[in-house]
Amino acid sequence: MKVTLIIAALLITFITFAQNANPLKEPVYGSMESALAAKGKVTQLNFRDKGLFHLPEGLSTLQSLHFLNLMGNNLERLEDDLFELKELEVLTIKLNALKYLPKKMGNLTNLINLDATDNSIAHLPNELGNLTKLVYLHLSFNEISSLPQSIGNCKNLEVLEVNSNQLSYLPQGISKLKKLKTLNLSYNQFNEFDSEWTAFKNLETLNLEYNHIKELPQAVSNFKNLKLAMLNNNRLTGVPRELVTLPKLQLLSLANNNITVLPKDLSGLTGLRTLILVGNPIAKAEISRIKASLPNCQVYF
Amino acid sequence: MKKSLLSLSLLFSMWSFAVVISGDMPLLKSATTVPNVAPTAKKAKVQAKKAALHTAAKANTAALTLDPTSYPLAKDSQWSYKDDGTSLDGTNWKSVAYSNTAWATGYAPLGYGDSQNTQISYGPDAGNKYITYYFSKDINVNLADLTDFVDFGIKRDDGAVVYVNGVEVFRDNMPTGAFNYLTTSTGIVDGADENRYFVHQVAKTFFTQGVNRIAVEMHNRDGQSSDIKFDMFVQNEATGNLVVDCEENHVGCFTSINPTAQTPNLIIPQEHRFQLMFKEGSNFTIGTGTVPGNHDFTGYHPADGSSTVGRLAVNHENNPGGVSIVNLHLNTDQSLWMMDSSQAVDIYNEALVTTNRNCSGGITPWHTAITAEEATAAGDANGDGYDDVGWLVEIDPITAMVKDYGNGQEKLWAMGRMNHENVVVNNEGTRAYYGEDGGTHCVYKFVPTVANNLTSGNVYVLKMDLPLANDEPSSTTATWVQVPNTTQVERNTLNAIAGLLGGTNFNGVEDCEISPLDGKVYFTSKGKNRVYRFTDNGTTVSNFETFVGGMSYPIETATGTVTEPWGDGNDNITFDDKGNMWLLQDGGKNYIWVVRPDHQQSNPHILLHSSMPAGSEPTGLTFTPDHKYGFFSVQHPDGGNAPQLDATGNQVNFNASAVVVFSLAENLGVNAPMADFAANEVTVDAGQTVTFTDLSTNTPTSWSWTFEGGTPATSTEENPTVTYATAGTYNVSLTATNAIGASEPAEKIDYIIVEATTGLDGVTGLDNVSIYPNPTQGNVTVQINEEAGQDVSVEVLDFLGRSVYTTTATSTGASQKIELNLEGLMGDQVFFIRLNVGDKSGSYKLIKN
Structure with a gap:
């Protein structure tokens, strides 16, 4: 029992540190010259803002690399060298000019954290599903209109950020992401809230602001662990009774919808501390009722 | 009676107007309408749509008599206005005597079509709007409080004619000559100019003691215009108390560099060194x-207030990010x-x-560093409930550790998670201002529960009462x-x-700072290319305005005045102790600008400090407490990038991120020498030598001497010895050089006086005889340069001509030295040495002491 605990603790520690570079433990090299001249293993490379149009030559020789930051360069495509870095755990390709992620991305099976935010990515390969160790996937501010079906295979995924894209649906397989804690779908083109999403039983943060969602399914009752729901700037005319039974919900934003009344019984929102209702045509009497029903909650209207 | 009085008063006004004119005093200094961006016609495109949407709603149509407000008149004040399309041509509506109590009242800005505090009416027809709208207001003036000229700052969309007590004091964007209520403005006002104040200066003589009527008629560009807007402030002209005194040296006193695109070097003012x-x-x-690279905020933390010993906390805008602590001191x-x-x-x-x-x-x-x-x-x-990044983090620069507030090391959770850029805390530790670059791009205030503790407190976000326009x-x-x-x-x-x-x-709040002069909060907006400022009144904000940006400015360089666009990318700002605002630019041409505290958008005062090496941006400026560095x-x-010399005298290359310390040249690094020297004797006899000693400062490594009348005539030795053969007075000059450069020449005029030798027989044919030391304490060297093989006799005679010492030798050629020992001769005396070499002879004076 004790041994199991220790192993579990060690495992947690490992995951905590593996996803971030630690310059105090191992050097983070800032140039190929210094990396290639290094005596020991080169595990961390930071090439931010280096004006790169191509991956640096010799990159694939750094087989021990587990952290690579290429943020803020001019990369239009990812060359094959990158996908030979089989030990890579953290890859940041944020703020480049990438139009797609290649199939070989699926070779980086040790990836824990992939940040491809702020590109022009319109296409993701199905091989993304090979990245079964992935915990963090950041794809915000791209031009993605669909996620690959295989994403459901990334069963360790805890954070999925795909805000500010062109998504109007999520693939069927998405419901397999049972560990998902944070889902950011804001600033997309969703018209519907798919009941399948409610399969994310561990979800704590749901951000759907700035879409075109008209209604929420009753199945939101499955979000037993949800703490934060950002549902503002949609086209909601109301919310289901099930939403107001989520005991762990602490912050609910329904601002800038078309809601006139909330469900009658709000007593289930025992954990709610902040309710944002600004920008809705809610009558004064209803506001008063809501405030009276939620004495421990700050209501903004 | 009443009428005649009024006429008299008008007459008096006219008379005083005439007197000033005849006194040859400029009544209206040339109107300083600096934002003179040429109007365009693009407004026409949207006007029809806007007009169609317009509802002609009025915020306050109730007639109300406004009490006179006291001078100065603030922006956003309350005015009486008439917006019913009636012509007041030929009436006395501008004078104090006119009753405007039937007019509507409202707070400025007044107008329609854009954001206003008071919506006024354009009439029943959006396609044929009223041309002229009337505004008036009484202000109470104590003439003794007014400066000779008074600033009228008017926000006018489109044209305006302004009167004080019935007399026109200026018109702006209106045709010259006669006009009536159907006269349209000269040009179209649009874009940012719709919300700028154009400042005109008006002579104090237009005002009378007591109540004065300020009247304004606004004329639209045409009947189809989408908008009209009016506000005006009236205040004393800047008195000069914000002028930075550059009589004494200060890091903020320098000559602007010439505008330039980035080069492979850092370019700083000629007065500065880095x-x-x-x-x-x-x-x-x-x-x-x-x-690591990508150095960002570079905070100097003095050790016990020292400007020569401290620590730098340097941010690294990277992933992994980081903060470095550098202990450093000034080698004085x-x-x-x-x-x-x-x-x-x-x-x-x-x-x-x-x-x-x-x-x-x-x-x-309280002397900690905060990284954003x-x-x-x-x-x-780590499952602590907080997202891992997106916070402010407080670091003790002495221990180089993140603060522990009692629960282990923490970030400043209470200030909130966002795309943090910066934070400034007021001196009392009771307010912190910060902004977000990304996300919702807001300006925030944190009010700590306990002063000097940022772990707990309330957060407020700034909400403009009217939205920004352009x-x-x-x-x-x-x-x-x-x-x-x-x-x-x-x-x-x-x-x-x-x-x-x-x-x-x-749109990109990059920095918030508090001015040491006015206590206002200044913040940069990268996307809006401006620095705004405001007065924080606690729950509200006033005096919100654009301090600088969004236009081009005249820059006075060593070679003349040039106009340079402010450009985009307003990033970090910092104030020095004189109130200069130093602005670092991430974008545009990546300059560092300095904005003087007396800068006004209508009367700019801006310097261009530096241009960053190619590919780079300047980040994170702070000063030592004495503001020398x-x-x-x-x-x-x-x-x-290419190598260049820094203050160490070494070549350095900005080919990777680095910290720069800069200062007036006199405070940083080795300077070129200041040349100086001295001679061991300044009065010598002909034929004697003088030894010069270099006294130059700043460790010269080479010397260039010139010796008028001397041999040699020039020298590159540090301490040369020179012989003067001929009587006369001679100049000496020295230029000393080190790695930094050459000194100005040090020249001493008539410095060496060479006297003719007083001898019994004078000198006949002997050249280059040196007798030294002279004065002597006993031992004397007689140096001759005569052909070998001749008889040499040296005879020393006392003051009375008695021979007291003789010696003989045979000449040996150049630099022959004959040693005399006169130690046995009594007391301080003047002797004469008679020297014979072959058939040549000479007599020389020698002093013994």
Whole structure:
């Protein structure tokens, strides 16, 4: 029992540190010259803002690399060298000019954290599903209109950020992401809230602001662990009774919808501390009722 | 009776007007309408749509007599107005005697079509709007309080004619000559100019003691115009108390560089010098590893208030991000900064997880460093309930550790998670201002529960009372809206909530600072290319205005005045003790600008300090407490930049991120020598030698002497010896040189006086005889340069001509030395040496003491 605990603790520690570079433990090299001249293993490379149009030559020789930051360069495509870095755990390709992620991305099976935010990515390969160790996937501010079906295979995924894209649906397989804690779908083109999403039983943060969602399914009752729901700037005319039974919900934003009344019984929102209702045509009497029903909650209207 | 009195008063006004004219005094100084961007016709495109949407709603149509307000007249004041399309041509509507009590009243800005405090009417037909609208207001004036000229700042869309007590004092964007209520404005006002105040100066003589009527008629460009807008302030002209005194040397007193695109070098003013230090890739002295790149905020933390011993906290805008602490001191002998130690702060442990893209930051009044994490990627790796990045983090620069407030090391959760850029805390530790670059782009205020403690307190977001229009404020007021920040969820989501609660989006808030002169809060908007400022009144804000930006400015350089666009990318700002605002630009041409405290958009006063090396931006300027030294960083320069000399006298290359310390040249590094010298004797006899000693400062490495009348005539020795053969007075000059450069020549006029030798027989044919030392204490060398093989006799005669010493020799050629020992001769005396070589002879005076 004790041994199991220790192993579990060690495992947690490992995951905590593996996803971030630690310059105090191992050097983070800032140039190929210094990396290639290094005596020991080169595990961390930071090439931010280096004006790169191509991956640096010799990159694939750094087989021990587990952290690579290429943020803020001019990369239009990812060359094959990158996908030979089989030990890579953290890859940041944020703020480049990438139009797609290649199939070989699926070779980086040790990836824990992939940040491809702020590109022009319109296409993701199905091989993304090979990245079964992935915990963090950041794809915000791209031009993605669909996620690959295989994403459901990334069963360790805890954070999925795909805000500010062109998504109007999520693939069927998405419901397999049972560990998902944070889902950011804001600033997309969703018209519907798919009941399948409610399969994310561990979800704590749901951000759907700035879409075109008209209604929420009753199945939101499955979000037993949800703490934060950002549902503002949609086209909601109301919310289901099930939403107001989520005991762990602490912050609910329904601002800038078309809601006139909330469900009658709000007593289930025992954990709610902040309710944002600004920008809705809610009558004064209803506001008063809501405030009276939620004495421990700050209501903004 | 009443009528005649009025006529008299009008007559008096006219008379005083005439008197001033005849007195040859400029009544209206040329109107300083600086924002003179040429109007365009693009407004026409949207006008029809706007007009169609217009509802002609009026905020306040109730007739009300306004009490006279006291001078000065503030922006956004209350005015009486008439917007019913009636012509007041030929009436006395401008004079105090006219009753405007039937007019509507409302707070400025007044108008329609854009954001206004008071909507006025354009009439029943959107396609044929009224041309002229009338505004008036009484102000109480004590003439003794007025400056000779008074500033009228008018926001006019489109044309205006302004009267004081019935007399026209200026017109703006209106044709000259006669006009009537159907006369349209000269030009179209649009874009940012719709919200700018154009300042005109009006002579004090237009005012009378007591109540004065200010009257304005606004004329539209045409009957189809989409908008009209009016506001005006009246105040004393700037008195000059904000003028920076450059009589004494100050780091803010320099000559602007010439505008330039980036070059492979750092370019700074001719009066300044820089020293490069803490370059990316160099080794930390404590712990392993090398200095990471992308240096950002560069905060100088004095040791016990010292301006010569302290620490730098340098942010690294990277992933992994980081903060380095550099202990350093000024070597006062060399006037160079020396790094004593350097190390990375541990922000990578289990409690803190990581840090990412550490942008700007701040220095607290209680001497800690705050680093701002710009990255906000979601994720809570250690399961503490807070997302891992997107926070302000407080560091003790002495221990180089993140603060522990009693629960282990923590970030400043209560201030909220966002794309943090910077923070400034007031001296009392009771308010902190910060902004977001990304997300909802708002300006925030944190009010700590306990002063000097940022772990707990309330957060407020700034909400403009009227929205910005074309990046210019539509009015001067704003409100602080409280943002919930109690729970972890609220703190993780603070920026989004602030946006929903009405926080104004300023499109890239890069820095907030507090001016030491006026206590106002200044902040940069990168996307709006401006620095705004405001007075914080607690729950509300007033005096909100554009301080600088959004236009071009005249820059006075060494070669003349040039006009340079402000450009985009307003980034970090800092104030020096004179109130100069130093602005670092990430964009445009990546300059550092200096804005004088007396700068006004209508009367600019801006200097161009420096141009960054190619590929780089300047980041994070702070000063030593004495404001002699400024520290900033050069972030991500190109690898191919060219070497240049820094204050160490060495070639340095901005081919990687580095810290720069700069100062007036006199305070930093080795200077070129100041040449000086002295001679061991300035009065000698012909034929004697003089030894010169170099007294130049700043360690010269080469010398260039000229000796008029001397042999040699020039020398490159440090301390040369020179012989003067001929009587006369001679100049000496020295130029000394070191690695930095050559001194100005030090020239001493008539410095060496060579007297004719007083001898019994004079000198006949003997050249280059040296007798030294002279004066002597006994031993004397007689040096001759005569052909070998001749008989030489030396005879020493006393004052009375008696022979007291003789010796003989045979000449041996050049530099023959004959030693005399006169120690046995009594007392201080003057002797004469008679020298015979072959058939040549000479007599020389010798002093013994």
